[in-house]
Amino acid sequence: AQKVTQAQTEISVVEKEDVTLDCVYETRDTTYYLFWYKQPPSGELVFLIRRNSFDEQNEISGRYSWNFQKSTSSFNFTITASQVVDSAVYFCALSEEISNFGNEKLTFGTGTRLTIIP
Amino acid sequence: GAVVSQHPSWVICKSGTSVKIECRSLDFQATTMFWYRQFPKQSLMLMATSNEGSKATYEQGVEKDKFLINHASLTLSTLTVTSAHPEDSSFYICSARDWGLSGTGSYEQYFGPGTRLTVT
Numbered sequence: 001a002q003k004v005t006q007a008q009t010e011i012s013v014v015e016k017e018d019v020t021l022d023c024v025y026e027t028r029d030t031t032y033y034l035f036w037y038k039q040p041p042s043g044e045l046v047f048l049i050r051r052n053s054f055d056e057q058n059e060i061s062g063r064y065s066w067n068f069q070k071s072t073s074s075f076n077f078t079i080t081a082s083q084v085v086d087s088a089v090y091f092c093a094l095s096e097e098i099s100n101f102g103n104e105k106l107t108f109g110t111g112t113r114l115t116i117i118p
Numbered sequence: 119g120a121v122v123s124q125h126p127s128w129v130i131c132k133s134g135t136s137v138k139i140e141c142r143s144l145d146f147q148a149t150t151m152f153w154y155r156q157f158p159k160q161s162l163m164l165m166a167t168s169n170e171g172s173k174a175t176y177e178q179g180v181e182k183d184k185f186l187i188n189h190a191s192l193t194l195s196t197l198t199v200t201s202a203h204p205e206d207s208s209f210y211i212c213s214a215r216d217w218g219l220s221g222t223g224s225y226e227q228y229f230g231p232g233t234r235l236t237v238t
Contacts, residue, residue: 043231044230093119
């Protein structure tokens with residue numbers, strides 16, 4: 001069975017500080033995908049990144065960066081120079097390999113509520 | 119980019135009535151759609167996987183007779199909460215996988231904006 005753990009329930013940081021959100025996953029699959037989503041107060045999920053299990057390169061997108069460590073089954077997300085607009089709930093998710101049939105399910109972590117204090 | 123819409127965005131209904139929520143993929147074909155439920159301050163829990171033209175696959179613990187899912191076309195899936203009760207009040211989110219034409223899509227899963235259901 002797949003499992004995603006986000007141990008940090010809530011985090012508060014002062015604006016402009018860096019913050020890292022942790023994600024640890026469990027799966028028996030050799031091929032899988034990891035995701036991060038942002039859910040602002042409006043409720044709509046915003047896709048941030050997808051990473052497949054064979055690509056362990058870290059990724060940077062503006063102020064966002066992701067560190068994928070297969071050895072520790074972690075896929076952590078760092079926001080640099082945080083801003084108030086970053087305040088949201090962030091979910092890490094895991095799915096098995098996407099096949100042509102497309103029935104692969106996403107398993108979500110419990111989310112981390114991030115509050116950026118102005 | 120791919121867009122998934124949900125209608126209505128919010129609904130209030132009386133206990134015992136039924137409510138239908140629509141999920142549409144606006145600019146792509148989706149053979150597979152997923153329905154999630156999210157209680158306040160909790161994670162998204164998958165309720166069922168909906169495949170166009172066939173019966174939905176429900177997750178363990180989800181009552182299929184209470185949560186009726188119909189995926190009649192490549193762009194529309196509906197979730198009907200039958201005989202709703204206050205404990206069904208929740209945020210319902212659908213997602214659709216971009217299958218494209220004959221499997222040539224991106225296979226990405228796109229989420230709708232959600233429907234907030236309140237049962238009084």
